[in-house]
Amino acid sequence: MNKSYQYTLAGVAAILLWSAVMGLVRAVTEMLGPIGGAASIYTVASVFLVAVMGVPKLRLYSPRYILIGGSLFVAYEICLALALAMANSRQQAVEMLVINYLWPALTVLMAVLSSGKPCSKWVYPGIFLAFFGVAWSITGEQGLTLQQIATNVTTNPVTYAMALVGAFLWALYCILTKRIGNGQNAITLFFIMTAVSLWLKFGLSNESTMVFDAESIGLLLLTGVALGSGYALWNYAIIGGNMVLLATLSYFTPVLSTALSSLILGLVLSQSFIQGVFMVTAGSLLCWLVTRTQFNQ
Numbered sequence: 001m002n003k004s005y006q007y008t009l010a011g012v013a014a015i016l017l018w019s020a021v022m023g024l025v026r027a028v029t030e031m032l033g034p035i036g037g038a039a040s041i042y043t044v045a046s047v048f049l050v051a052v053m054g055v056p057k058l059r060l061y062s063p064r065y066i067l068i069g070g071s072l073f074v075a076y077e078i079c080l081a082l083a084l085a086m087a088n089s090r091q092q093a094v095e096m097l098v099i100n101y102l103w104p105a106l107t108v109l110m111a112v113l114s115s116g117k118p119c120s121k122w123v124y125p126g127i128f129l130a131f132f133g134v135a136w137s138i139t140g141e142q143g144l145t146l147q148q149i150a151t152n153v154t155t156n157p158v159t160y161a162m163a164l165v166g167a168f169l170w171a172l173y174c175i176l177t178k179r180i181g182n183g184q185n186a187i188t189l190f191f192i193m194t195a196v197s198l199w200l201k202f203g204l205s206n207e208s209t210m211v212f213d214a215e216s217i218g219l220l221l222l223t224g225v226a227l228g229s230g231y232a233l234w235n236y237a238i239i240g241g242n243m244v245l246l247a248t249l250s251y252f253t254p255v256l257s258t259a260l261s262s263l264i265l266g267l268v269l270s271q272s273f274i275q276g277v278f279m280v281t282a283g284s285l286l287c288w289l290v291t292r293t294q295f296n297q
Contacts, residue, residue, distance in 0.1 A: 004240050011237030011246040016260075017230035019253055023261030024223040026084045026093045031216040033207045034085035039198035040210070042077070044224025045231075046195045049188040052232050056189035065177070065184050072173040073190040074197050079166030081198070083159045090265040092156065094258055098137045098277055099163035101254035104284035105130035106171035108291050114175065119291060126286035133279025141270055187231050247292075251285040 029037035050056075058066075080100055087093035105127045112119045139148045153160045212220075237246060258277050262269050 004242065007237050007241035008245060010233040011241045012249065014230045014233035014237060015246070015249055015253060016256065017226050017233070019256035020260045020264065021223060021226045021230060022084060022097050022257055023094075023264030024219065024226060025081060026087070026090060026261070026265060028216070028220050028223050029081075029085035031219065032210045032212075034082055035198060035202045035205050035207050036210045037220075038078075038081040038085055039195060039202050040220055041081070041224050041227060042191060042195035042198055044221060045228035046188065046191040048225050048228035049191055049232060052228070053188050053235070056186060056192070058189070061184050061186050061189070062180075062182070065180055065182075066186060066189070068180060069173065069177045070186065070190050070193050072169055072176065074194045076166050076169040076173060077194045078197060078201075079162040079169060083162040083166060086156070086159050086162075088156050088159075090267055092159070094261055094265070094267060094269070094273075095138050096159060096163040097257055097261060098254060098273075098280055099134055099160065100167055100170075101257070101280055101284070102130055102134060102164070102167040103170040103174070104251055105280075105287050106167055107174045108284075108287035110171050110175050111291065122290045123287055126283045126290070128283070129286065130280045130283030133276040133281075133283060135276075136279060137273045137276025139272070141272055185235060187235065191228070191231075247288070248285075251288055252281055254281045254284070 025038070025041060028041055031037065032040055080096075083096040083100070084093050087096055108123060109127050112123055135149055136144055138152050139145070142148050254277050258269065258274075261267075
């Protein structure tokens, strides 16, 4: 097999793993608790990444990159993991996923605003479509009104806030690490930092002690390895894969993620929810298509 195809296939596998792992995270945290379950997942993922990619060497990374990039990465991962875990129901957890996938459109918006360069007028309709898709998804079959959105959000405002803040954090991470990273890749270190942060939060919380059994251990190992594998495979893919193809496919992650998560969690999604997911995907893809040359997205 051509070497470039191997790299590209690794990237496709990474996208599929990322799409499936969100539903698995929710399933694990239902068994082990929101914070303890998330901490356990990132611990397993960290051990896996160390085994595959080696122990991170701090001297290879600039303090600025670790401080800024690491802080944004840890904050994002905690927001996303806890938003999924603390959702009132599995259905609401999938709503958190859709909100999370505002980050591609937000990344483009931040790139446009920070560059000071003129851009295509189609960027803003794309961003609007992505946000409209989220609103359409979370209102379900009840009708899209500001009152209905507010009613849904007030059922669990903390998780909705974490999901939205997480989307902004990841967009900011994508913008800043590209500028200050200088090709550095401290993903293993960042995973370890996330695991440590979650264990500290668990220790300070009132969450009950975790109870492990064969089912929870098996699902935990599967989820942690899948999460770590996604990042490891993507790191391999960017070496020589077809990044134009992979970038395009990555913008369909909201569709893949909601489909796989609903399958894993045993959910039947409403027609309006599916329509909203496609709006988010279409809006993000439009933003990328009209700016990919200018901002090298």
